[in-house]
Amino acid sequence: MPVYKDENAKANKWYYSFSYKDNGKYKKKLKRGFKTKKEAEAAMTEAKDAMNKGVYVEPSKTLYAEFMKSWLEDKGLNVRKSTFQTYSYYVNSHIVPALGHLEISKITPRDIQSFYNEVKSSGSLSSENLRKLHTVINDSLNKAQKWDMIIRNPASLVDPPKVNKKEVEVWDEDDIKTFLDAAKNSRYYAVFLLALTTGMRRGEILGLRWKDIDEENETISIVQTMDMNGELNIGAKTSAGNRRLSVDKNTLNQVLRLKAIYKQELMANRPVYNSEHDLVIRTSVGTPLYPRNLNRAFYAMIKKSEVKKIRFHDLRHTHASLLLKQGVNPKIVSERLGHANVRITLDTYSHLLPNLQKDTVAEFGKMFYAQNE
Structure with a gap:
Protein backbone atom coordinates (compact mmCIF):
# COMPACT_ATOMS: atom_id res chain seq x y z
CA MET A 1 0.00 0.00 0.00
CA PRO A 2 1.66 3.29 -1.12
CA VAL A 3 1.16 5.13 2.17
CA TYR A 4 4.19 6.66 3.81
CA LYS A 5 5.37 8.37 6.96
CA ASP A 6 7.20 11.66 6.56
CA GLU A 7 9.81 11.70 9.31
CA ASN A 8 10.71 15.30 8.59
CA ALA A 9 7.22 16.62 9.31
CA LYS A 10 6.51 17.86 12.84
CA ALA A 11 2.80 17.01 12.62
CA ASN A 12 0.39 15.28 10.25
CA LYS A 13 3.21 13.02 9.08
CA TRP A 14 1.34 10.56 6.86
CA TYR A 15 0.84 10.90 3.12
CA TYR A 16 -0.09 8.80 0.14
CA SER A 17 1.40 8.58 -3.32
CA PHE A 18 0.39 6.55 -6.36
CA SER A 19 0.60 6.64 -10.17
CA TYR A 20 -2.38 6.74 -12.48
CA LYS A 21 -3.04 6.97 -16.20
CA ASP A 22 -4.66 10.10 -17.61
CA ASN A 23 -5.25 10.36 -21.39
CA GLY A 24 -2.59 7.72 -22.05
CA LYS A 25 0.01 9.40 -19.85
CA TYR A 26 1.17 8.31 -16.42
CA LYS A 27 0.86 10.90 -13.68
CA LYS A 28 1.70 10.87 -10.01
CA LYS A 29 -0.77 11.75 -7.28
CA LEU A 30 0.65 12.79 -3.89
CA LYS A 31 -1.22 14.20 -0.91
CA ARG A 32 0.29 15.05 2.47
CA GLY A 33 -1.02 16.17 5.85
CA PHE A 34 -2.76 13.14 7.36
CA LYS A 35 -2.61 12.59 11.10
CA THR A 36 -2.68 8.79 10.94
CA LYS A 37 -1.88 6.00 8.53
CA LYS A 38 -5.53 4.95 8.55
CA GLU A 39 -6.65 8.43 7.46
CA ALA A 40 -4.14 8.46 4.61
CA GLU A 41 -5.24 5.00 3.42
CA ALA A 42 -8.92 5.94 3.50
CA ALA A 43 -8.32 9.17 1.57
CA MET A 44 -6.22 7.36 -1.04
CA THR A 45 -8.86 4.65 -1.51
CA GLU A 46 -11.51 7.32 -1.97
CA ALA A 47 -9.38 9.23 -4.48
CA LYS A 48 -8.64 6.09 -6.50
CA ASP A 49 -12.29 5.11 -6.50
CA ALA A 50 -13.33 8.55 -7.71
CA MET A 51 -10.73 8.41 -10.51
CA ASN A 52 -12.00 5.03 -11.63
CA LYS A 53 -15.54 6.37 -11.76
CA GLY A 54 -14.43 9.50 -13.58
CA VAL A 55 -15.66 11.80 -10.80
CA TYR A 56 -12.40 12.71 -9.16
CA VAL A 57 -12.22 16.26 -7.83
CA GLU A 58 -8.93 18.00 -7.16
CA PRO A 59 -9.27 19.10 -3.52
CA SER A 60 -9.49 22.86 -3.07
CA LYS A 61 -6.83 24.68 -1.08
CA THR A 62 -9.32 27.43 -0.18
CA LEU A 63 -9.41 28.15 3.53
CA VAL A 158 -20.77 13.24 11.97
CA ASP A 159 -23.83 12.48 14.08
CA PRO A 160 -25.88 15.68 14.56
CA PRO A 161 -25.58 16.87 18.19
CA LYS A 162 -28.46 15.64 20.33
CA VAL A 163 -30.92 18.29 21.50
CA ASN A 164 -31.89 18.08 25.15
CA LYS A 165 -35.65 18.39 25.09
CA LYS A 166 -37.00 21.02 27.46
CA GLU A 167 -40.27 20.33 29.20
CA VAL A 168 -42.69 23.15 28.42
CA GLU A 169 -43.94 25.33 31.26
CA VAL A 170 -47.61 26.26 31.31
CA TRP A 171 -50.12 28.05 33.53
CA ASP A 172 -53.24 26.41 34.86
CA GLU A 173 -56.67 28.09 34.86
CA ASP A 174 -56.06 29.78 38.23
CA ASP A 175 -52.73 31.23 37.09
CA ILE A 176 -54.36 32.61 33.95
CA LYS A 177 -57.20 34.26 35.86
CA THR A 178 -54.84 35.79 38.42
CA PHE A 179 -52.51 37.13 35.73
CA LEU A 180 -55.27 38.59 33.54
CA ASP A 181 -56.94 40.23 36.53
CA ALA A 182 -53.65 41.96 37.35
CA ALA A 183 -53.07 42.91 33.69
CA LYS A 184 -56.55 44.29 32.98
CA ASN A 185 -55.38 47.91 32.90
CA SER A 186 -52.14 47.14 31.08
CA ARG A 187 -51.60 48.65 27.66
CA TYR A 188 -50.76 45.16 26.43
CA TYR A 189 -53.74 43.31 27.89
CA ALA A 190 -54.93 42.45 24.36
CA VAL A 191 -51.48 41.03 23.55
CA PHE A 192 -51.63 38.67 26.52
CA LEU A 193 -55.18 37.64 25.60
CA LEU A 194 -54.23 36.90 21.98
CA ALA A 195 -51.33 34.72 23.06
CA LEU A 196 -53.46 32.77 25.53
CA THR A 197 -56.59 32.39 23.39
CA THR A 198 -55.08 31.84 19.93
CA GLY A 199 -51.60 30.41 20.54
CA MET A 200 -50.06 33.06 18.27
CA ARG A 201 -46.32 33.56 18.52
CA ARG A 202 -44.97 36.84 19.86
CA GLY A 203 -43.71 37.88 16.42
CA GLU A 204 -47.08 37.05 14.86
CA ILE A 205 -48.92 39.25 17.36
CA LEU A 206 -46.50 42.16 17.01
CA GLY A 207 -46.68 41.93 13.20
CA LEU A 208 -50.50 41.76 13.09
CA ARG A 209 -52.18 44.47 10.99
CA TRP A 210 -55.78 45.69 11.11
CA LYS A 211 -56.34 44.44 7.58
CA ASP A 212 -55.44 40.93 8.73
CA ILE A 213 -58.50 40.87 11.02
CA ASP A 214 -61.85 39.77 9.58
CA GLU A 215 -64.37 41.15 12.08
CA GLU A 216 -67.40 39.65 10.36
CA ASN A 217 -66.06 36.08 10.34
CA GLU A 218 -64.10 36.56 13.58
CA THR A 219 -60.80 35.38 12.17
CA ILE A 220 -57.18 36.53 12.16
CA SER A 221 -54.82 35.83 9.26
CA ILE A 222 -51.13 35.35 9.99
CA VAL A 223 -49.51 37.25 7.13
CA GLN A 224 -46.81 39.44 8.64
CA THR A 225 -44.41 38.74 11.50
CA MET A 226 -41.82 40.67 13.50
CA ASP A 227 -38.40 39.21 14.24
CA MET A 228 -36.30 39.64 17.37
CA ASN A 229 -34.73 42.81 15.97
CA GLY A 230 -38.06 44.49 15.31
CA GLU A 231 -37.93 43.91 11.56
CA LEU A 232 -41.30 43.25 9.90
CA ASN A 233 -41.44 40.38 7.40
CA ILE A 234 -44.26 39.32 5.10
CA GLY A 235 -45.01 35.62 5.45
CA ALA A 236 -44.19 33.10 8.15
CA LYS A 237 -40.99 31.02 8.07
CA THR A 238 -42.94 27.91 6.98
CA SER A 239 -46.03 27.44 4.82
CA ALA A 240 -47.90 26.02 7.82
CA GLY A 241 -47.20 29.28 9.68
CA ASN A 242 -49.32 31.20 7.18
CA ARG A 243 -52.75 30.40 8.56
CA ARG A 244 -56.17 31.76 9.49
CA LEU A 245 -57.29 31.51 13.09
CA SER A 246 -60.76 31.72 14.58
CA VAL A 247 -60.87 34.02 17.60
CA ASP A 248 -63.50 34.21 20.32
CA LYS A 249 -65.76 37.29 20.59
CA ASN A 250 -64.38 38.52 23.93
CA THR A 251 -60.79 38.51 22.70
CA LEU A 252 -61.74 40.13 19.40
CA ASN A 253 -63.66 42.89 21.22
CA GLN A 254 -60.64 43.60 23.44
CA VAL A 255 -58.49 43.95 20.33
CA LEU A 256 -61.01 46.20 18.57
CA ARG A 257 -61.12 48.49 21.61
CA LEU A 258 -57.58 49.51 20.75
CA LYS A 259 -58.87 51.49 17.74
CA ALA A 260 -60.51 54.08 19.98
CA ILE A 261 -57.40 54.32 22.15
CA TYR A 262 -55.18 54.87 19.10
CA LYS A 263 -57.46 57.65 17.80
CA GLN A 264 -57.00 59.51 21.07
CA GLU A 265 -53.24 59.01 20.96
CA LEU A 266 -53.11 60.19 17.35
CA MET A 267 -54.85 63.44 18.33
CA ALA A 268 -52.55 63.93 21.32
CA ASN A 269 -49.31 63.12 19.48
CA ARG A 270 -50.14 64.14 15.91
CA PRO A 271 -46.78 65.82 15.09
CA VAL A 272 -44.79 62.66 15.90
CA TYR A 273 -47.42 59.96 15.43
CA ASN A 274 -46.56 57.25 12.89
CA SER A 275 -49.26 54.82 11.75
CA GLU A 276 -47.80 53.80 8.38
CA HIS A 277 -47.45 50.16 9.42
CA ASP A 278 -51.19 49.68 10.22
CA LEU A 279 -50.13 47.63 13.24
CA VAL A 280 -52.67 46.40 15.77
CA ILE A 281 -50.07 46.50 18.56
CA ARG A 282 -48.09 49.73 18.68
CA THR A 283 -46.54 52.29 20.99
CA SER A 284 -48.28 55.50 22.08
CA VAL A 285 -46.76 57.27 19.06
CA GLY A 286 -47.81 54.59 16.56
CA THR A 287 -44.44 52.91 16.07
CA PRO A 288 -43.90 49.12 16.23
CA LEU A 289 -43.52 47.58 19.69
CA TYR A 290 -40.18 45.81 19.96
CA PRO A 291 -40.12 42.25 21.36
CA ARG A 292 -37.73 43.18 24.19
CA ASN A 293 -40.10 45.93 25.38
CA LEU A 294 -43.03 43.53 25.37
CA ASN A 295 -40.95 41.03 27.36
CA ARG A 296 -40.15 43.72 29.90
CA ALA A 297 -43.86 44.53 30.34
CA PHE A 298 -44.76 40.84 30.54
CA TYR A 299 -42.26 40.02 33.29
CA ALA A 300 -43.28 43.11 35.24
CA MET A 301 -46.88 41.89 35.12
CA ILE A 302 -45.84 38.42 36.28
CA LYS A 303 -44.11 40.01 39.26
CA LYS A 304 -47.18 42.10 40.04
CA SER A 305 -49.58 39.15 39.80
CA GLU A 306 -47.22 36.80 41.70
CA VAL A 307 -47.92 33.85 39.40
CA LYS A 308 -45.36 31.25 38.33
CA LYS A 309 -42.71 32.81 36.09
CA ILE A 310 -42.81 31.54 32.52
CA ARG A 311 -41.59 32.87 29.16
CA PHE A 312 -43.90 34.80 26.85
CA HIS A 313 -43.63 31.88 24.42
CA ASP A 314 -45.08 29.65 27.14
CA LEU A 315 -48.42 31.46 26.76
CA ARG A 316 -48.61 29.68 23.42
CA HIS A 317 -47.89 26.37 25.16
CA THR A 318 -50.57 27.20 27.72
CA HIS A 319 -53.12 27.67 24.93
CA ALA A 320 -52.21 24.30 23.43
CA SER A 321 -52.38 22.53 26.79
CA LEU A 322 -55.85 23.93 27.50
CA LEU A 323 -57.12 22.72 24.12
CA LEU A 324 -55.68 19.24 24.64
CA LYS A 325 -57.19 19.04 28.13
CA GLN A 326 -60.57 19.87 26.59
CA GLY A 327 -60.16 16.91 24.26
CA VAL A 328 -59.61 18.91 21.08
CA ASN A 329 -58.17 16.78 18.28
CA PRO A 330 -54.35 17.24 18.16
CA LYS A 331 -54.65 17.85 14.40
CA ILE A 332 -56.74 20.96 15.11
CA VAL A 333 -54.29 22.08 17.79
CA SER A 334 -51.44 21.59 15.31
CA GLU A 335 -53.21 23.74 12.71
CA ARG A 336 -53.88 26.54 15.20
CA LEU A 337 -50.26 26.59 16.28
CA GLY A 338 -48.96 26.55 12.71
CA HIS A 339 -46.92 23.38 13.17
CA ALA A 340 -45.67 21.72 9.99
CA ASN A 341 -47.30 18.44 11.06
CA VAL A 342 -49.19 16.94 13.98
CA ARG A 343 -46.15 14.93 15.09
CA ILE A 344 -44.45 18.13 16.24
CA THR A 345 -47.51 18.89 18.37
CA LEU A 346 -47.60 15.41 19.87
CA ASP A 347 -43.86 15.45 20.61
CA THR A 348 -44.02 18.90 22.20
CA TYR A 349 -46.92 18.09 24.50
CA SER A 350 -46.28 14.38 25.05
CA HIS A 351 -45.98 14.96 28.82
CA LEU A 352 -49.66 15.90 28.87
CA LEU A 353 -50.88 12.87 26.95
CA PRO A 354 -50.72 10.21 29.71
CA ASN A 355 -53.08 12.26 31.91
CA LEU A 356 -55.32 13.02 28.96
CA GLN A 357 -55.47 9.34 28.07
CA LYS A 358 -56.36 8.46 31.67
CA ASP A 359 -59.21 10.99 31.69
CA THR A 360 -60.44 9.72 28.31
CA VAL A 361 -60.48 6.10 29.48
CA ALA A 362 -62.35 7.08 32.64
CA GLU A 363 -65.03 8.88 30.63
CA PHE A 364 -65.23 5.97 28.19
CA GLY A 365 -65.68 3.55 31.11
CA LYS A 366 -68.57 5.59 32.50
CA MET A 367 -70.30 5.66 29.13
CA PHE A 368 -69.65 1.98 28.34
CA TYR A 369 -70.85 0.50 31.61
CA ALA A 370 -73.82 2.89 31.83
CA GLN A 371 -75.07 1.51 28.50
CA ASN A 372 -74.66 -2.07 29.63
CA GLU A 373 -76.30 -1.89 33.05
Whole structure:
Protein backbone atom coordinates (compact mmCIF):
# COMPACT_ATOMS: atom_id res chain seq x y z
CA MET A 1 0.00 0.00 0.00
CA PRO A 2 1.66 3.29 -1.12
CA VAL A 3 1.16 5.13 2.17
CA TYR A 4 4.19 6.66 3.81
CA LYS A 5 5.37 8.37 6.96
CA ASP A 6 7.20 11.66 6.56
CA GLU A 7 9.81 11.70 9.31
CA ASN A 8 10.71 15.30 8.59
CA ALA A 9 7.22 16.62 9.31
CA LYS A 10 6.51 17.86 12.84
CA ALA A 11 2.80 17.01 12.62
CA ASN A 12 0.39 15.28 10.25
CA LYS A 13 3.21 13.02 9.08
CA TRP A 14 1.34 10.56 6.86
CA TYR A 15 0.84 10.90 3.12
CA TYR A 16 -0.09 8.80 0.14
CA SER A 17 1.40 8.58 -3.32
CA PHE A 18 0.39 6.55 -6.36
CA SER A 19 0.60 6.64 -10.17
CA TYR A 20 -2.38 6.74 -12.48
CA LYS A 21 -3.04 6.97 -16.20
CA ASP A 22 -4.66 10.10 -17.61
CA ASN A 23 -5.25 10.36 -21.39
CA GLY A 24 -2.59 7.72 -22.05
CA LYS A 25 0.01 9.40 -19.85
CA TYR A 26 1.17 8.31 -16.42
CA LYS A 27 0.86 10.90 -13.68
CA LYS A 28 1.70 10.87 -10.01
CA LYS A 29 -0.77 11.75 -7.28
CA LEU A 30 0.65 12.79 -3.89
CA LYS A 31 -1.22 14.20 -0.91
CA ARG A 32 0.29 15.05 2.47
CA GLY A 33 -1.02 16.17 5.85
CA PHE A 34 -2.76 13.14 7.36
CA LYS A 35 -2.61 12.59 11.10
CA THR A 36 -2.68 8.79 10.94
CA LYS A 37 -1.88 6.00 8.53
CA LYS A 38 -5.53 4.95 8.55
CA GLU A 39 -6.65 8.43 7.46
CA ALA A 40 -4.14 8.46 4.61
CA GLU A 41 -5.24 5.00 3.42
CA ALA A 42 -8.92 5.94 3.50
CA ALA A 43 -8.32 9.17 1.57
CA MET A 44 -6.22 7.36 -1.04
CA THR A 45 -8.86 4.65 -1.51
CA GLU A 46 -11.51 7.32 -1.97
CA ALA A 47 -9.38 9.23 -4.48
CA LYS A 48 -8.64 6.09 -6.50
CA ASP A 49 -12.29 5.11 -6.50
CA ALA A 50 -13.33 8.55 -7.71
CA MET A 51 -10.73 8.41 -10.51
CA ASN A 52 -12.00 5.03 -11.63
CA LYS A 53 -15.54 6.37 -11.76
CA GLY A 54 -14.43 9.50 -13.58
CA VAL A 55 -15.66 11.80 -10.80
CA TYR A 56 -12.40 12.71 -9.16
CA VAL A 57 -12.22 16.26 -7.83
CA GLU A 58 -8.93 18.00 -7.16
CA PRO A 59 -9.27 19.10 -3.52
CA SER A 60 -9.49 22.86 -3.07
CA LYS A 61 -6.83 24.68 -1.08
CA THR A 62 -9.32 27.43 -0.18
CA LEU A 63 -9.41 28.15 3.53
CA TYR A 64 -12.74 27.37 5.18
CA ALA A 65 -12.90 30.95 6.55
CA GLU A 66 -12.63 32.28 3.00
CA PHE A 67 -15.29 29.91 1.73
CA MET A 68 -17.68 30.74 4.59
CA LYS A 69 -17.46 34.42 3.72
CA SER A 70 -18.81 33.75 0.21
CA TRP A 71 -21.30 31.19 1.56
CA LEU A 72 -22.75 33.85 3.87
CA GLU A 73 -22.99 36.38 1.05
CA ASP A 74 -24.95 33.87 -1.04
CA LYS A 75 -27.24 33.03 1.89
CA GLY A 76 -28.00 36.72 2.34
CA LEU A 77 -29.83 36.69 -0.99
CA ASN A 78 -32.21 33.88 -0.05
CA VAL A 79 -33.03 34.13 3.66
CA ARG A 80 -34.64 36.67 5.95
CA LYS A 81 -32.52 39.34 7.55
CA SER A 82 -32.96 37.79 11.00
CA THR A 83 -31.92 34.36 9.70
CA PHE A 84 -28.89 35.88 7.99
CA GLN A 85 -27.89 37.56 11.25
CA THR A 86 -28.17 34.23 13.06
CA TYR A 87 -26.00 32.50 10.44
CA SER A 88 -23.46 35.32 10.65
CA TYR A 89 -23.26 34.92 14.41
CA TYR A 90 -22.59 31.18 14.21
CA VAL A 91 -20.02 31.61 11.43
CA ASN A 92 -18.08 34.56 12.83
CA SER A 93 -18.29 33.77 16.54
CA HIS A 94 -17.87 30.00 16.51
CA ILE A 95 -17.14 28.27 13.19
CA VAL A 96 -14.42 30.46 11.71
CA PRO A 97 -12.42 30.82 14.96
CA ALA A 98 -12.36 27.02 15.35
CA LEU A 99 -12.16 25.70 11.77
CA GLY A 100 -11.51 28.70 9.55
CA HIS A 101 -7.74 28.17 9.39
CA LEU A 102 -8.16 24.76 7.72
CA GLU A 103 -8.16 24.21 3.98
CA ILE A 104 -11.69 23.18 3.11
CA SER A 105 -10.51 19.92 1.56
CA LYS A 106 -8.58 18.99 4.70
CA ILE A 107 -11.47 19.25 7.16
CA THR A 108 -12.13 15.82 8.60
CA PRO A 109 -15.10 14.39 10.50
CA ARG A 110 -12.78 14.25 13.53
CA ASP A 111 -12.12 18.01 13.27
CA ILE A 112 -15.85 18.72 13.29
CA GLN A 113 -16.64 16.27 16.09
CA SER A 114 -13.83 17.67 18.25
CA PHE A 115 -15.23 21.16 17.67
CA TYR A 116 -18.69 20.05 18.83
CA ASN A 117 -17.19 18.36 21.89
CA GLU A 118 -15.34 21.54 22.81
CA VAL A 119 -18.44 23.73 22.40
CA LYS A 120 -20.53 21.35 24.49
CA SER A 121 -17.97 21.09 27.30
CA SER A 122 -17.53 24.88 27.41
CA GLY A 123 -21.27 25.44 27.74
CA SER A 124 -21.06 28.42 25.36
CA LEU A 125 -24.10 27.19 23.41
CA SER A 126 -27.23 25.28 24.34
CA SER A 127 -27.80 21.85 22.82
CA GLU A 128 -30.40 23.38 20.51
CA ASN A 129 -27.96 26.02 19.25
CA LEU A 130 -25.20 23.43 18.88
CA ARG A 131 -27.56 21.51 16.59
CA LYS A 132 -28.08 24.70 14.56
CA LEU A 133 -24.30 25.10 14.37
CA HIS A 134 -24.13 21.64 12.81
CA THR A 135 -26.85 22.60 10.32
CA VAL A 136 -24.78 25.58 9.15
CA ILE A 137 -21.58 23.55 8.79
CA ASN A 138 -23.33 20.70 7.00
CA ASP A 139 -25.11 23.06 4.60
CA SER A 140 -21.92 24.95 3.76
CA LEU A 141 -19.91 21.78 3.10
CA ASN A 142 -22.75 20.34 1.03
CA LYS A 143 -22.41 23.38 -1.19
CA ALA A 144 -18.64 22.94 -1.38
CA GLN A 145 -19.20 19.36 -2.51
CA LYS A 146 -21.72 20.43 -5.16
CA TRP A 147 -19.20 22.96 -6.42
CA ASP A 148 -16.52 20.23 -6.71
CA MET A 149 -14.31 21.81 -4.08
CA ILE A 150 -14.29 18.65 -1.94
CA ILE A 151 -14.88 15.01 -2.74
CA ARG A 152 -17.18 14.33 0.19
CA ASN A 153 -18.90 16.36 2.89
CA PRO A 154 -17.17 15.40 6.19
CA ALA A 155 -20.07 16.82 8.26
CA SER A 156 -22.38 14.21 6.76
CA LEU A 157 -20.32 11.56 8.57
CA VAL A 158 -20.77 13.24 11.97
CA ASP A 159 -23.83 12.48 14.08
CA PRO A 160 -25.88 15.68 14.56
CA PRO A 161 -25.58 16.87 18.19
CA LYS A 162 -28.46 15.64 20.33
CA VAL A 163 -30.92 18.29 21.50
CA ASN A 164 -31.89 18.08 25.15
CA LYS A 165 -35.65 18.39 25.09
CA LYS A 166 -37.00 21.02 27.46
CA GLU A 167 -40.27 20.33 29.20
CA VAL A 168 -42.69 23.15 28.42
CA GLU A 169 -43.94 25.33 31.26
CA VAL A 170 -47.61 26.26 31.31
CA TRP A 171 -50.12 28.05 33.53
CA ASP A 172 -53.24 26.41 34.86
CA GLU A 173 -56.67 28.09 34.86
CA ASP A 174 -56.06 29.78 38.23
CA ASP A 175 -52.73 31.23 37.09
CA ILE A 176 -54.36 32.61 33.95
CA LYS A 177 -57.20 34.26 35.86
CA THR A 178 -54.84 35.79 38.42
CA PHE A 179 -52.51 37.13 35.73
CA LEU A 180 -55.27 38.59 33.54
CA ASP A 181 -56.94 40.23 36.53
CA ALA A 182 -53.65 41.96 37.35
CA ALA A 183 -53.07 42.91 33.69
CA LYS A 184 -56.55 44.29 32.98
CA ASN A 185 -55.38 47.91 32.90
CA SER A 186 -52.14 47.14 31.08
CA ARG A 187 -51.60 48.65 27.66
CA TYR A 188 -50.76 45.16 26.43
CA TYR A 189 -53.74 43.31 27.89
CA ALA A 190 -54.93 42.45 24.36
CA VAL A 191 -51.48 41.03 23.55
CA PHE A 192 -51.63 38.67 26.52
CA LEU A 193 -55.18 37.64 25.60
CA LEU A 194 -54.23 36.90 21.98
CA ALA A 195 -51.33 34.72 23.06
CA LEU A 196 -53.46 32.77 25.53
CA THR A 197 -56.59 32.39 23.39
CA THR A 198 -55.08 31.84 19.93
CA GLY A 199 -51.60 30.41 20.54
CA MET A 200 -50.06 33.06 18.27
CA ARG A 201 -46.32 33.56 18.52
CA ARG A 202 -44.97 36.84 19.86
CA GLY A 203 -43.71 37.88 16.42
CA GLU A 204 -47.08 37.05 14.86
CA ILE A 205 -48.92 39.25 17.36
CA LEU A 206 -46.50 42.16 17.01
CA GLY A 207 -46.68 41.93 13.20
CA LEU A 208 -50.50 41.76 13.09
CA ARG A 209 -52.18 44.47 10.99
CA TRP A 210 -55.78 45.69 11.11
CA LYS A 211 -56.34 44.44 7.58
CA ASP A 212 -55.44 40.93 8.73
CA ILE A 213 -58.50 40.87 11.02
CA ASP A 214 -61.85 39.77 9.58
CA GLU A 215 -64.37 41.15 12.08
CA GLU A 216 -67.40 39.65 10.36
CA ASN A 217 -66.06 36.08 10.34
CA GLU A 218 -64.10 36.56 13.58
CA THR A 219 -60.80 35.38 12.17
CA ILE A 220 -57.18 36.53 12.16
CA SER A 221 -54.82 35.83 9.26
CA ILE A 222 -51.13 35.35 9.99
CA VAL A 223 -49.51 37.25 7.13
CA GLN A 224 -46.81 39.44 8.64
CA THR A 225 -44.41 38.74 11.50
CA MET A 226 -41.82 40.67 13.50
CA ASP A 227 -38.40 39.21 14.24
CA MET A 228 -36.30 39.64 17.37
CA ASN A 229 -34.73 42.81 15.97
CA GLY A 230 -38.06 44.49 15.31
CA GLU A 231 -37.93 43.91 11.56
CA LEU A 232 -41.30 43.25 9.90
CA ASN A 233 -41.44 40.38 7.40
CA ILE A 234 -44.26 39.32 5.10
CA GLY A 235 -45.01 35.62 5.45
CA ALA A 236 -44.19 33.10 8.15
CA LYS A 237 -40.99 31.02 8.07
CA THR A 238 -42.94 27.91 6.98
CA SER A 239 -46.03 27.44 4.82
CA ALA A 240 -47.90 26.02 7.82
CA GLY A 241 -47.20 29.28 9.68
CA ASN A 242 -49.32 31.20 7.18
CA ARG A 243 -52.75 30.40 8.56
CA ARG A 244 -56.17 31.76 9.49
CA LEU A 245 -57.29 31.51 13.09
CA SER A 246 -60.76 31.72 14.58
CA VAL A 247 -60.87 34.02 17.60
CA ASP A 248 -63.50 34.21 20.32
CA LYS A 249 -65.76 37.29 20.59
CA ASN A 250 -64.38 38.52 23.93
CA THR A 251 -60.79 38.51 22.70
CA LEU A 252 -61.74 40.13 19.40
CA ASN A 253 -63.66 42.89 21.22
CA GLN A 254 -60.64 43.60 23.44
CA VAL A 255 -58.49 43.95 20.33
CA LEU A 256 -61.01 46.20 18.57
CA ARG A 257 -61.12 48.49 21.61
CA LEU A 258 -57.58 49.51 20.75
CA LYS A 259 -58.87 51.49 17.74
CA ALA A 260 -60.51 54.08 19.98
CA ILE A 261 -57.40 54.32 22.15
CA TYR A 262 -55.18 54.87 19.10
CA LYS A 263 -57.46 57.65 17.80
CA GLN A 264 -57.00 59.51 21.07
CA GLU A 265 -53.24 59.01 20.96
CA LEU A 266 -53.11 60.19 17.35
CA MET A 267 -54.85 63.44 18.33
CA ALA A 268 -52.55 63.93 21.32
CA ASN A 269 -49.31 63.12 19.48
CA ARG A 270 -50.14 64.14 15.91
CA PRO A 271 -46.78 65.82 15.09
CA VAL A 272 -44.79 62.66 15.90
CA TYR A 273 -47.42 59.96 15.43
CA ASN A 274 -46.56 57.25 12.89
CA SER A 275 -49.26 54.82 11.75
CA GLU A 276 -47.80 53.80 8.38
CA HIS A 277 -47.45 50.16 9.42
CA ASP A 278 -51.19 49.68 10.22
CA LEU A 279 -50.13 47.63 13.24
CA VAL A 280 -52.67 46.40 15.77
CA ILE A 281 -50.07 46.50 18.56
CA ARG A 282 -48.09 49.73 18.68
CA THR A 283 -46.54 52.29 20.99
CA SER A 284 -48.28 55.50 22.08
CA VAL A 285 -46.76 57.27 19.06
CA GLY A 286 -47.81 54.59 16.56
CA THR A 287 -44.44 52.91 16.07
CA PRO A 288 -43.90 49.12 16.23
CA LEU A 289 -43.52 47.58 19.69
CA TYR A 290 -40.18 45.81 19.96
CA PRO A 291 -40.12 42.25 21.36
CA ARG A 292 -37.73 43.18 24.19
CA ASN A 293 -40.10 45.93 25.38
CA LEU A 294 -43.03 43.53 25.37
CA ASN A 295 -40.95 41.03 27.36
CA ARG A 296 -40.15 43.72 29.90
CA ALA A 297 -43.86 44.53 30.34
CA PHE A 298 -44.76 40.84 30.54
CA TYR A 299 -42.26 40.02 33.29
CA ALA A 300 -43.28 43.11 35.24
CA MET A 301 -46.88 41.89 35.12
CA ILE A 302 -45.84 38.42 36.28
CA LYS A 303 -44.11 40.01 39.26
CA LYS A 304 -47.18 42.10 40.04
CA SER A 305 -49.58 39.15 39.80
CA GLU A 306 -47.22 36.80 41.70
CA VAL A 307 -47.92 33.85 39.40
CA LYS A 308 -45.36 31.25 38.33
CA LYS A 309 -42.71 32.81 36.09
CA ILE A 310 -42.81 31.54 32.52
CA ARG A 311 -41.59 32.87 29.16
CA PHE A 312 -43.90 34.80 26.85
CA HIS A 313 -43.63 31.88 24.42
CA ASP A 314 -45.08 29.65 27.14
CA LEU A 315 -48.42 31.46 26.76
CA ARG A 316 -48.61 29.68 23.42
CA HIS A 317 -47.89 26.37 25.16
CA THR A 318 -50.57 27.20 27.72
CA HIS A 319 -53.12 27.67 24.93
CA ALA A 320 -52.21 24.30 23.43
CA SER A 321 -52.38 22.53 26.79
CA LEU A 322 -55.85 23.93 27.50
CA LEU A 323 -57.12 22.72 24.12
CA LEU A 324 -55.68 19.24 24.64
CA LYS A 325 -57.19 19.04 28.13
CA GLN A 326 -60.57 19.87 26.59
CA GLY A 327 -60.16 16.91 24.26
CA VAL A 328 -59.61 18.91 21.08
CA ASN A 329 -58.17 16.78 18.28
CA PRO A 330 -54.35 17.24 18.16
CA LYS A 331 -54.65 17.85 14.40
CA ILE A 332 -56.74 20.96 15.11
CA VAL A 333 -54.29 22.08 17.79
CA SER A 334 -51.44 21.59 15.31
CA GLU A 335 -53.21 23.74 12.71
CA ARG A 336 -53.88 26.54 15.20
CA LEU A 337 -50.26 26.59 16.28
CA GLY A 338 -48.96 26.55 12.71
CA HIS A 339 -46.92 23.38 13.17
CA ALA A 340 -45.67 21.72 9.99
CA ASN A 341 -47.30 18.44 11.06
CA VAL A 342 -49.19 16.94 13.98
CA ARG A 343 -46.15 14.93 15.09
CA ILE A 344 -44.45 18.13 16.24
CA THR A 345 -47.51 18.89 18.37
CA LEU A 346 -47.60 15.41 19.87
CA ASP A 347 -43.86 15.45 20.61
CA THR A 348 -44.02 18.90 22.20
CA TYR A 349 -46.92 18.09 24.50
CA SER A 350 -46.28 14.38 25.05
CA HIS A 351 -45.98 14.96 28.82
CA LEU A 352 -49.66 15.90 28.87
CA LEU A 353 -50.88 12.87 26.95
CA PRO A 354 -50.72 10.21 29.71
CA ASN A 355 -53.08 12.26 31.91
CA LEU A 356 -55.32 13.02 28.96
CA GLN A 357 -55.47 9.34 28.07
CA LYS A 358 -56.36 8.46 31.67
CA ASP A 359 -59.21 10.99 31.69
CA THR A 360 -60.44 9.72 28.31
CA VAL A 361 -60.48 6.10 29.48
CA ALA A 362 -62.35 7.08 32.64
CA GLU A 363 -65.03 8.88 30.63
CA PHE A 364 -65.23 5.97 28.19
CA GLY A 365 -65.68 3.55 31.11
CA LYS A 366 -68.57 5.59 32.50
CA MET A 367 -70.30 5.66 29.13
CA PHE A 368 -69.65 1.98 28.34
CA TYR A 369 -70.85 0.50 31.61
CA ALA A 370 -73.82 2.89 31.83
CA GLN A 371 -75.07 1.51 28.50
CA ASN A 372 -74.66 -2.07 29.63
CA GLU A 373 -76.30 -1.89 33.05
